[in-house]
Amino acid sequence: MHKQVLIAGGGIGGLAAALGCSRAGWEVRLYERADAFTEVGAGVQIGPNVVRRLQAWGLQSALQAVAAFPDRLQVRSAQGGRELASLRLGATVIERYGAAYATIHRADLHGLLFQAVRGRPEVHLNLGQAVERHAEEGGAVTLRLVRGDGTAVEVEGDAFIGADGLRSGTRARLLGETPTRVSGHLAYRAVVRQDALPQALRTTRVTAWLGPRLHVVQYPLRRGELINVVAIRHGTPPADLETWDHGANAQELEAALAGTCTALQDLVRAVPQAGSGWRLWPLLDRPPIAGPHEMARGLVALLGDAAHPMRPYLAQGAGMAIEDAAELQRALAMHDLDVPLRLRRYALNRWQRNARVQERSRRNGTIFHATGPLRWGRDMALRLLGERILDVPWLYRGDGSSASLL
Template sequence: MQKQVLIAGGGIGGLAAALGSARAGWEVRLFERASAFTEIGAGVQIGPNVVRRLQAWGLQGALQAVAAFPERLRVRSALTGAELAALPLGARAIERYGAAYATIHRADLHGLLLAAVRDLPGVHLNLGLSVQEHAQEGGAVTVRLAHVDGRLVEVEGDALIGADGLRSGTRARLLGEAPTRASGHLAYRAVVRQDQLPQALRSGDVTAWLGPRLHVVQYPLRRGELLNVVAIRHGRPPADLESWDHGANAADLEAALARTCAPLQDLIRAVPQAGGGWRLWPLLDRAPVAGPHEMARGLVALLGDAAHPMRPYLAQGAGMAIEDAAELQRALAMHDLEVPLRLTRYALNRWQRNARVQERSRRNGRIFHATGPVRWGRDLALRLLGERLLDVPWLYRGDGSSASLL
């Protein structure tokens, strides 16, 4: 009899989990609390390690149609504008890692995964239902669901995957943990049409501007038609963030970057002039995963941000969720093992890599935002060693080697 997996969450992680589970031969029931499948946010960088997973799912054509494929990663000083280092991407990434480096709008990545899942038999996508409780008993897991109209529904399955994001209810019930914690960093995000920007500000590269207690990243989206701009600085969010007018952030951001170089300030000022609106997110995270028990227990496993939320300084949040889903597929396909052992295998094969990416992301944040002598040393190292420090072979290959700055 075909086994059935229940998935909480319809974001990128949830859809990737559904795709992997279906390809492992399981029936899938996914529950999304919203009444429609939508994805907010801006851009996502996906390295060759992630693109290879999408290719294995037959999604190369869909990715090619909506993503951008930058030719270079550039690192510049936010104070002087000088280029500190550069790393070739494009054909070089394909040659070295077997897949391209891509940049994509979060909604486009969500959309291509949704389209792939909808084409599969045995996948049931349920909107307007949120998981309220779950219980494991007698070799099955039962979830209680709340419908948007107030009805309560119970569903039984052979496994439950919590892919319900940063504030995961599945995680809280499974591990009994406290809420996420503030990192002390604020992220301002905007997307603009490149043809609405002055020619000098348009770009097909990934560019990171590093400054004291702040950095800015820009890269193309949607075949290069859009430009994604993310500015991250140290600071406290407004107390009324939930109801705050996010459009009022432009002046605050311009003030925070007042000491940076003219080209960077020109870019920041051009965003609202080109019709882009800044959105503010306080960055939240958890301590790195401490062991497999934090990713799976019994018939329940966690995936993506529900398992390992991380700071964006290695650009691997969505990537690690997709890697999780690929490993979940391999584990669920081990039909000679009992389900708890399959989920344990999944957790054993994922927790250390996720913890390493979490820790390296934190380290990158300290490097990006360095001040004083540490900043000077960082800039000198980038000028002298450049490409060697920017490449991340242990991440893009998925192996254990590590000699990179990032």
């Protein structure tokens, strides 16, 4: 008989987990608290380590239909505008790592995973049901679910995966309530149609503009039809983001970019204020994972941001969730082991890589926003070493398997 896994959360991590678990031969019941499967946010960069995993799941054609595949990553000075270094992508990355470097809208990545799981008869997707609590007893795990109308129901399974995001209720019940870490950085995100921009501002590349206490990243989305722009600066988040007037974001951002080069200021000013315009997100994370016990205990495991939220300075948040799902698939397919041991194997094979990415992401933020001598040293190193600094072989050669742990 098929074992049954219960999953909390219908975001990118939850859907990837559902796909991986079903491919391991498990029946899947996924519970999402919202009334629809949607994804908020803007663009995502996915390196060859992630693209290889999507290919293994048979999603290469779906990815090619919605993603962009930049030909180069370049780093420029936000103040002077000059190029500091560049990394060849495209065919070079495919030859070096066996898969492409892609950029994709979060909604498109979520959508292709959703389409992949909805057609699998062993996956049951449930909307409008929040996991209020879980409990283990007698070799099974029980969830109490609360529907939007306040009614409650209990369900039972053989394992439970918390993929319920940064403020994960599963994590709080498993590891105890601990506050997220405030980074002191604010992210302003916008997505613009390329044909609405002057020709000089359109791009097929990933460009990172580095400045004192800030940086801006731009890259194409959706086959190159869109451009994603993310500006991150040091700052204090609003007291209540729910009531925050996002109409003020453009003015705040332009003030923060005073003194940067004309090309960068032109890009930021070209974002239309009609529609969504600039949306503000304070960046939060947690300290790097300290051991496998922070990813799995007994019949319960954590995945993605529920386990290891990270800053976006290595562009691997969504990627690590997909890698988690790949390793979860491998672990759950070990049918000669009991379930707690399979989940422990998953955690043992993931926690060090996730912790390394978390720490490297934090460190990159310090380097990106450097001032004074550290900034001068950074720029000199980029000019001298170029691709040797921008390439990340330990990351891109890995795919979440135990064999590529480090």
